[in-house]
Amino acid sequence: MSTSDTEVPQALADAEGARVANFLACYGTVLAAVAIFIAFSLASNRFVSAANLGNILVQISVLMVVSSGLTVAVASGEFDLSVGEVAGLSGVLAAGMMVWAKLPVALAILAPVACGTAIGLVNGFLVTRLRIPSLIATLAMGPIALGANYAYDGGDSIYATFPESFYYIATGRLFGIIPVPIVIALVVVAVFYVLLNRTRIGRAIVATGANIQAARLSGIAVDRCRVLALALSAFGAAMGGIMLTARLGTGQPGAGEPYLLDSLTAVFLGMTAFKPGRATVQGTLVGVVIIGMLDNGLNLLGAPFYLQNEVRGVVMIAAVSLAVLRGEIRFF
Amino acid sequence: MENDTQIPDFASRRALLQGLGLGAAALAGPKLAQFALGSTPARAAEGKPVKLAVVAQQMAAQSDQRAWAGFQQWLKTTGLDKTWQVTQTDAKGDPGALVSQIEDAITAKSDAIMVLFGTLTAAHSALADLERSKIPFFSLDSGWQAPALADITSNNWVMGGAFGQYMVERLLADGKQKANICAIIANFHHGTRKRGKVMKAILGENEWISLKAERVIQYQGFFETTQNAVNDWLTRFGDELDAIWCPWDEPAMAAAEVIQAHKLEHKVFVVGCDGHPTALERMRNPDYPLVATCAQAFELWGAYGGWMVNEIVGKGRSAKEVVPVPTVDFPAPLLVKGVNIPPAGKPTYDATDLYYIYRDRAVAGMKG
Numbered sequence: 001m002s003t004s005d006t007e008v009p010q011a012l013a014d015a016e017g018a019r020v021a022n023f024l025a026c027y028g029t030v031l032a033a034v035a036i037f038i039a040f041s042l043a044s045n046r047f048v049s050a051a052n053l054g055n056i057l058v059q060i061s062v063l064m065v066v067s068s069g070l071t072v073a074v075a076s077g078e079f080d081l082s083v084g085e086v087a088g089l090s091g092v093l094a095a096g097m098m099v100w101a102k103l104p105v106a107l108a109i110l111a112p113v114a115c116g117t118a119i120g121l122v123n124g125f126l127v128t129r130l131r132i133p134s135l136i137a138t139l140a141m142g143p144i145a146l147g148a149n150y151a152y153d154g155g156d157s158i159y160a161t162f163p164e165s166f167y168y169i170a171t172g173r174l175f176g177i178i179p180v181p182i183v184i185a186l187v188v189v190a191v192f193y194v195l196l197n198r199t200r201i202g203r204a205i206v207a208t209g210a211n212i213q214a215a216r217l218s219g220i221a222v223d224r225c226r227v228l229a230l231a232l233s234a235f236g237a238a239m240g241g242i243m244l245t246a247r248l249g250t251g252q253p254g255a256g257e258p259y260l261l262d263s264l265t266a267v268f269l270g271m272t273a274f275k276p277g278r279a280t281v282q283g284t285l286v287g288v289v290i291i292g293m294l295d296n297g298l299n300l301l302g303a304p305f306y307l308q309n310e311v312r313g314v315v316m317i318a319a320v321s322l323a324v325l326r327g328e329i330r331f332f
Numbered sequence: 333m334e335n336d337t338q339i340p341d342f343a344s345r346r347a348l349l350q351g352l353g354l355g356a357a358a359l360a361g362p363k364l365a366q367f368a369l370g371s372t373p374a375r376a377a378e379g380k381p382v383k384l385a386v387v388a389q390q391m392a393a394q395s396d397q398r399a400w401a402g403f404q405q406w407l408k409t410t411g412l413d414k415t416w417q418v419t420q421t422d423a424k425g426d427p428g429a430l431v432s433q434i435e436d437a438i439t440a441k442s443d444a445i446m447v448l449f450g451t452l453t454a455a456h457s458a459l460a461d462l463e464r465s466k467i468p469f470f471s472l473d474s475g476w477q478a479p480a481l482a483d484i485t486s487n488n489w490v491m492g493g494a495f496g497q498y499m500v501e502r503l504l505a506d507g508k509q510k511a512n513i514c515a516i517i518a519n520f521h522h523g524t525r526k527r528g529k530v531m532k533a534i535l536g537e538n539e540w541i542s543l544k545a546e547r548v549i550q551y552q553g554f555f556e557t558t559q560n561a562v563n564d565w566l567t568r569f570g571d572e573l574d575a576i577w578c579p580w581d582e583p584a585m586a587a588a589e590v591i592q593a594h595k596l597e598h599k600v601f602v603v604g605c606d607g608h609p610t611a612l613e614r615m616r617n618p619d620y621p622l623v624a625t626c627a628q629a630f631e632l633w634g635a636y637g638g639w640m641v642n643e644i645v646g647k648g649r650s651a652k653e654v655v656p657v658p659t660v661d662f663p664a665p666l667l668v669k670g671v672n673i674p675p676a677g678k679p680t681y682d683a684t685d686l687y688y689i690y691r692d693r694a695v696a697g698m699k700g
Binding site: 044046049051052055058059062150154155156157159167170171244246247248249250252253254255257258259295296299300302304305306308 | 388391422425437451520549
């Protein structure tokens, strides 16, 4: 047998191996999500019931909205560490506007969303004009938003009965079947997906995040993209905060805070899927679903409460370390 | 109706307060349920095995830990730990997680759900789901909300009055005609919020006491926040400050530590609430600035919660019969340093309330 005869099959095997590796790189996290789904389905007969699957989707709806917004910021190469505080602020603002200011529900939703988005614009200004790294600018903006939150409600929860139409956001069912929070979350996710993947500005945001110098040299207004991305991130957080208030039925000053770490976890998990190393809305969605399934499945199994933290951490390390070892993700 | 369902009158409340062997029963284990709840192992075993989901708001809190320990002790004592399926989750202070975990317990088709120290006013969608599910729902110190069959707690208005008024009396005893105090305010929990409101009402009737400053805290990082606030107050007001009012014992301990660091323990005192063992252990030191607290019976709440679940779900008794009124208030004796702090190792709920000491003296005198 000649050398060339042995090289061809070897090359084919290498190519096949590369294809498999590439497939696993793109869909490994999705496969992990499927594996988690199957594992919980086998372990608990209640996990796959329609009621429980709906339950999971409702539970992750707020996180889905907050994380989708954060994905846009990360896709543009920026971090937004103020999402939790912005969510908390918009939630209490909505509650206060309905209870104290007696504003109509629509206005009590729009005003906090506008306020949250304005905070995102200020973040963008700090990052692009004052050249403060987004990590620091948004880290500083978090306490400012929290301070505004406490100034507004005195650190107290806003307890009252809201108009029924507001509760519809959390407990309503479209056509009597589909929970409204799922619909809202899917609409927001779809809008962000289309924005990032099907619009010029979205592609510009992604290009800015991929290589800011190259994007600038290509004529992209990178600063405008970064400002917009941070504004959209805060918009998502504000929307999530309002959904959370409707779910809780009260304005809770500290309710938004856990969403920072959860949404970062979802985005980083998402960066290991589909387009490794890049923040994508579809990837983040997979991350959110994994988090939701882990929390719900472990609860159904009656696992010790501390196991949720352990398992979530292990899944995060496993997913990200594989991607980092393959050189697909580089943080900082 | 059985008499073991409630503590119906003053005398039996006192009986519980004084213990009549309750402390010993708690230490002896098997007698706890029998004595406190009128539920013997044999009777408890009559019921069907129950699948109970316990959802805690914040297992890191001493109150959650103590209630959970009391529940587990009851479960073991009655022998139901061999048949009941009990799952426990922790929302870690996140109200959204609390809602999700209640929903998960509904999906898991639990026979009963018990929430520990939740904020039920912030669980709107979960309460709606509970209502639809018809699953018997119980809560501990969560502020009663429908459809809960019962909320087991202490009367926070009474406790707020007890340790708040003691602060006033202590200032008078120190010969104050004008006094300055500062307050840590916690509005995130219904109980601490109510105590704060009572404190303000007491100050309204005692205008010679000036509230110089107050700091609203959240649960997250409360210990350090309190320490920093008290440090700043002591720097700002120095020895013009006479007392610090705290909504519960853990911030009170934080305040006490700072006062000791400033060597002002003989000038500034602290009042708190809950009667946590750590706080009481420190209060046995004569130089410790925390001087008064109300001892809540967290362990008994947990045990009583288990008993109620067993009576209603396990044995099928009528909820109305077992829980005539939806809030089950346990007594919480006022404990004062140097007067009625129970000895180490004795359950705090077994102590005698300060005012019952007065009463006992009077009664003893009348009887001769």
